[in-house]
Each structure stands twice: as structure tokens, then as C-alpha cells.
Amino acid sequence: MTLPKQVTIKEVGPRDGLQNEQKWLATEDKVAWINQLSACGFNTIEISSFVSPKWIPALKDAEEVARLIERKNGVTYSALVPNQRGLERALHVGVDEIAVFMSASETHNQKNIAKSISATLPVLEEVVRGAKQENKKTRAYVSTVFGCPYEGEISPENVLSIGDALFEMDIDEISLGDTIGVANPKQVEDFLSLWQRNFPKEKCALHFHDTRGLALANIHAALTLGYTTFDASTAGLGGCPYAPGASGNVATEDLLYMLHHMGIETGLDEQAILQASAFVSKKLARKQLSHNLQVYMTDRETYS
């Protein structure tokens, strides 16, 4: 099996990891955590979401976070943006990358964005055009690609149509999401084999949740097909709203362990990430730690 020599991990913890957290993480702790992450070697950190504070109160301090963090040269600070109003807010505080989002499932899109997929695309197009005018990078999240809590399996053809529409907007990258963590390695391989006959792999990121413990197996399947960009959250934050208490995004430190031990470079500092993971876990008083954080914590009495 041929594996890539180098992989890019995009840290989405401060946005996707936090957006469903019940416990409020203080702005100063968010800022401290992001500053720690900046020192870990990431080239992209998604720092917050410029949606309405009513939708996601956990991220209502997006502007302050964007203003207070120390910007490190070479790091792209990204943020989620739902519409033109969100774009203006994000541009106002100098975010480097604008991430739009939609669902591959009509029902999930309707529940999440209150629009049909066809009505969502023009909104995204306007945001992407506006971002490009300001020379920002652009990314689109497509959620529920591998399964939807309402519709079950999603037709791969529907996802390809969405891919067509997004690349028509000249989007820089699409992140394909297993939002509720139901994908398996065979499905990932089947789907991506189809995807790469239509679109360049280099413009595709994979976003796996570990709800059923399959995130690393799914990433391994994608690696063997030559995909090299993966989203992850330090500490495995980002629990699924459909399964409270369950595992969230694949933990950055767990993904790192796998990649580094397979001889794949990431440019990331494992120890620094474990420290950032321990920091945010402690602030959130998390009991369910990521695998590698559990191992790391074993000998550390300071953690409580």
C-alpha cells in the first residue's frame, strides 16, 4: 500500500470542537488555546464561527477571539461564515480564510440552515465571491456526506452535484464531512474512488468524527488513496448533537500518533499538541479524554 509522505492537519477545535460544548470556555482561554496551537506547527487553525450568537452561543465571542489572538506568520486563521453578514464581520477582524457550509442531505440542510440545498448555493456563492474579492482563501464544508441522522445514506451522485456547484464558484477546498460519525473504511474508499474521478484530490479535505471509533480507520482508507488533508480537533472535542456524550472530531493527537508512527510527516509537534489538549480538556473539565491524552495523563498528577 502506498502512503503519502506528508499530510496536512487542519485544526478545527476552536470552532467545530467548541460549537456544541455546553460548558462556556472563557474568551481568554480560547485565545490562550489558539496561541498554543499556533506554536504547534499548524498551517491552518479555524478559530471561530461568525454565525448568529443565537445559533451558537458557545462562539458568540468570535470578534474578540479574532482580535485578541497572536497571529503567527505562515498560519492561516480561518472562520466559519454562513452569509454576507457573517462575511462582513469576519473581514472586519481580518480572518485569512472564509469557510462556508452546507449539507449533502436535503433534510439536514433544511434543519441546519433553514433552506433547501438549491436555495443555499447562491448564498454561498455570494460569500465566496465576496471573500475572493478580498483575496481570502475559501473553503466549503459539506456535511453528512457519509450518512444523515434523518435520511440515512446519502446518494454519492448528490454529493458530486454539490461538488460541481462548489467548484463552479472556484472554491479553493471542499471538506467532506462525516458529521455523525457513521462512515466505514469501505464506504470511504468507494466514495472517494468516485470523487477523484471528478475532482482533484488536492482540493479535498476529509473531516471525520469518531462517534463509532472509526475515524482513524477511515482516514487510513483515505490515505491509501492519496488524500493528504484532514481536519481534526485537539482533545477530540466536537461531540455530536445527535449523540450527547459521544466522541467528537478525530483527536488531533490520535491522528498524529498514527501518522508519525507510519512515517508520515505533518510538521506538527506532538508534545506541544498534547499540552494544548491537556490545557483545553482541563478548562472544559472533560472526563472523556482522547486516547493519547489518556496515555499522556497517566503519569501526570497535575491533571485533575
Next chain:
Amino acid sequence: MTLPKQVTIKEVGPRDGLQNEQKWLATEDKVAWINQLSACGFNTIEISSFVSPKWIPALKDAEEVARLIERKNGVTYSALVPNQRGLERALHVGVDEIAVFMSASETHNQKNIAKSISATLPVLEEVVRGAKQENKKTRAYVSTVFGCPYEGEISPENVLSIGDALFEMDIDEISLGDTIGVANPKQVEDFLSLWQRNFPKEKCALHFHDTRGLALANIHAALTLGYTTFDASTAGLGGCPYAPGASGNVATEDLLYMLHHMGIETGLDEQAILQASAFVSKKLARKQLSHNLQVYMTDRETYS
């Protein structure tokens, strides 16, 4: 990628899952749990260990467990046996399969069995011969195949030599163990490619621990090479003594989810296994649940 159509899961929870548990599981609860497992469709359940109660107090009731469980037709009830004395005890209560054990690491073997590898083999040979005389199935666990807490990486050639010695004894099956959960999918693929040039795949089981979250990725790697027998513990019991609190054996229900969703048959009843997993988790007051048990428990108020 070609995947097998059918896979055998051997349930090792009542032995490997419990042996490091600090909390005592009452004999009647062990028996109730094993009886539930018998109804799940397993063809093999490892019920206990006939080592000295001083070594493993959690399993000191091996004889009572073996006597009290209901034996279901078609199910092989297996037990761990360290030596001739253990064999006599196991035979006395009518165990169907005798499992011997040793380590691929000289240091780990010395610490665990207080003998060198070369001094261990004749002890195992005597047990295997005695078991075969009584028409029992035989299995050998080789631990720390993919890494040792004392020696680090283990030379694959050393493992092959141990394989030679064990198959010389005409052992029915060797279970290759990632005892401390450090293996990665590339390593698994590299090692098994070598292994299968020397020994029949059909006589090899894989035994993965999920310490770093890689058990399912490793099993997927083995599946793609055509391996079809895997050890697992309901609820993911079996924490590592070198990382207290960390994940244990791959959880039977997590493995099942992956296999069934990839269209691979196991003959096992997912719901019955989740119920058995919930039962034992509750008895042990476990806080760190398996991935699929977390999802299963989400809507169940009865669990506490």
C-alpha cells in the same frame, strides 16, 4: 480492496477484559454475563484464566465460573492456562479450549512469566501435548508482537521464530497481540505480509488493544490482507496495566459496527451484544464506555 465475506470474533472479555480490573466482578455476574454472551452467536468465549489467584485475583473464581455457566451447543469455552497445574484445573472443569501464552519480548516475558522465552517454550509444549491428549483445541497468545513497554520495537524475525516453535507443537491457532496498543496500520500490514509467507493465515488471530485508538484501523489493515479472526472484549474492557484508565481491548460492539457496515458477516447479534456490554459496564461502574455503547446509552435513562 478485497475484503473477506465472513469474520470470526472471539470474545475474550471475561478473561482478558477482566484480568486487570481493579473492581471485583461477582462470580454470579461473571456467569450471567457469559450466559448472555453465549446467546449472542459467538463460537468462542474465553471465560477465565487458570493462573495462580495470587497473580490475577480478579479471576480467582475460574473453577466456579466454568462450573456455573450454561454451556451452549456449538460454543467453545476457552480458558488461559500457564502450566501443567493450570491445565489440570482447567481439564477438571471441562474447558473446551486451552490457551497458553508467552511474550515476543524477552524482557516482557521475563517480567510476566519469570522465565526466558527459551525456557517458556517447553512448558507450553507440555501443556499443549496434555491438552491434545484430552482432545482439546489449543491456542497460543503471543503478546507484545508490535511493541514492548520495555524493549520498544520487537524484531519480526523473533516473532517468526516463536511462530515456528508454536506450530512445531501443532498448536491450532496463534493469537498475535498488540498488548500495549502501539501498532499502526502500516506496521500491521508489513508484519502480516511477512507472517503469511511463513504460516497459514487461517491459523492466525489478531488481538488488538485500543490504547491509542488504532485498533479498528489495524483490524481493517489485517482484513485487507485476508485475515478473518479477531479477538475482542464486550465494552472494550481490558485496560493496559502500563496506562491505567486508558482504553482496553477493541470493543466487540465497535468491531461489529465496522464489520457489519462493510457488509462482512459475523453471525453475531449487535443488539444482544450491546445489552451484554451495558450489563457488564454497569456492574463495573465504568465511566469510559465503548464508542457504540455511548451511542446506545444516549437514549436509555435506565443506565446509571
